[in-house]
Amino acid sequence: MTELGYAALVFVLLLGGTGLGVLLKPLLPEEHRKHETVQLVQLVVGMLVTFAALVLSLLTASAKTSYDTATDDMRAYAADLIQLDSRLRDYGEGADATRHALRVYTAAAIASTWPQEGAPPGDYYPRVQGARDGELESTQLGAMLNTVGHQIALFDPHDRYQAALATRLGDLFARVRDTRWRLIEEAHGTISRPFFAMLTLWLMLIFLSFGLVAPHNSLAAVMIVLGAVSISSSVYVIVDLDTPFTGQIIIASDAMRDALRHMNVPRDPGVLLPRAQ
Numbered sequence: 001m002t003e004l005g006y007a008a009l010v011f012v013l014l015l016g017g018t019g020l021g022v023l024l025k026p027l028l029p030e031e032h033r034k035h036e037t038v039q040l041v042q043l044v045v046g047m048l049v050t051f052a053a054l055v056l057s058l059l060t061a062s063a064k065t066s067y068d069t070a071t072d073d074m075r076a077y078a079a080d081l082i083q084l085d086s087r088l089r090d091y092g093e094g095a096d097a098t099r100h101a102l103r104v105y106t107a108a109a110i111a112s113t114w115p116q117e118g119a120p121p122g123d124y125y126p127r128v129q130g131a132r133d134g135e136l137e138s139t140q141l142g143a144m145l146n147t148v149g150h151q152i153a154l155f156d157p158h159d160r161y162q163a164a165l166a167t168r169l170g171d172l173f174a175r176v177r178d179t180r181w182r183l184i185e186e187a188h189g190t191i192s193r194p195f196f197a198m199l200t201l202w203l204m205l206i207f208l209s210f211g212l213v214a215p216h217n218s219l220a221a222v223m224i225v226l227g228a229v230s231i232s233s234s235v236y237v238i239v240d241l242d243t244p245f246t247g248q249i250i251i252a253s254d255a256m257r258d259a260l261r262h263m264n265v266p267r268d269p270g271v272l273l274p275r276a277q
Contacts, residue, residue, distance in 0.1 A: 003247045007236035010200055014228040017204035021211020028212075038213055045209040052202055056234055059191070059199075063241035070186040070244040071251050077179045078255035081106055084148075084172045085263045091155070091165045098151040103263045105144040110260060112138060113245060114253045120260055145180065149173045189242045203231060 001009070031037070085102055088095040104125045111119040112128040119127075128140045152173055157163040207228065214220045240247040 003236050003240040003243070006196075006239045007232045010203070010235045011228050011232035013200060013204050014207045014231060015225070017207040018211040018214075018224050018228075021208040022214075022216075023211075025212050041209055041213055045206060045213075048202060048206045048209075052199070052206060055199055055202075056231070056238070059238050060234065060241075063191070063238045066186065066190060067241045067244050067249070067251075070183065073179060073183050073186065074251050075255045077176065077183060078259040080172060080176045080179060081256075081259045082262050084169065084176055085259075087165055087169050087172060091162060091169070094155065094162075098148055099263070101144065101148050101151060103260070105141065105148065106256065106260045106263060108144060109141055110253055110256050112141060113256075114250075117253055120257070145177065149177065187243070187245045189239070191239065191242050 081102070085099060088099045088102065107120040107122070107125040108128050111125070126140070128138050152166070152169045155162070155166045155169070157166050207224070210224055210227075214224065237249070240249045244251045
């Protein structure tokens, strides 16, 4: 179910709970409508409202923390790709094919992870099939990145300078691969569905109580609808933050596009790098 689907479901259930309370109110015996009983109901409702507000606040904070963590990891991933490309550039012409493979992977990852945005220009990379919307997880993308690692492992350094770079490249690639899998795991939602269902039940009980004690006038109805809209929009924000690569609130592609722009800068053949013999 989409983020809007969750929010709409909660909104309908809350109004349904209120409607059930309104239908049950005339059926209550007269002693259940006394002032003391109404005060008790209001006290219990206040307790439930406080508890629900606390849970919603904690869920919002948790989802925002997860979103910020994924954002930081994406920036670190892009920075690692830039470093990997820079060290390949330093290695020399023997790494040109590996640099091209890394560039192809980065462009394909951008086009696959942010399909709602414009794809990087050019036709040098394939359109990835089989990836779930808004995720880096794909057999094809994984194979493209592994190609970079295999080519780095096959490097045959000609001097100590290239040998040191080859070791550094192996470490950088391992870090890139680890960060990619961390991002893949962070792309999945972390909110437990049974817990979400229980929270929705608590909210329905609150709105059921509203229907039992609320007066029958237009202002009360408007306030109840506004309350349902506020809570359902909070649920929308929580669910959307919990899935950082899908929905309206998503991680920006700027870092990855910056990495691709860096890779597209041609190497200056006039720059000679010193090498230890």
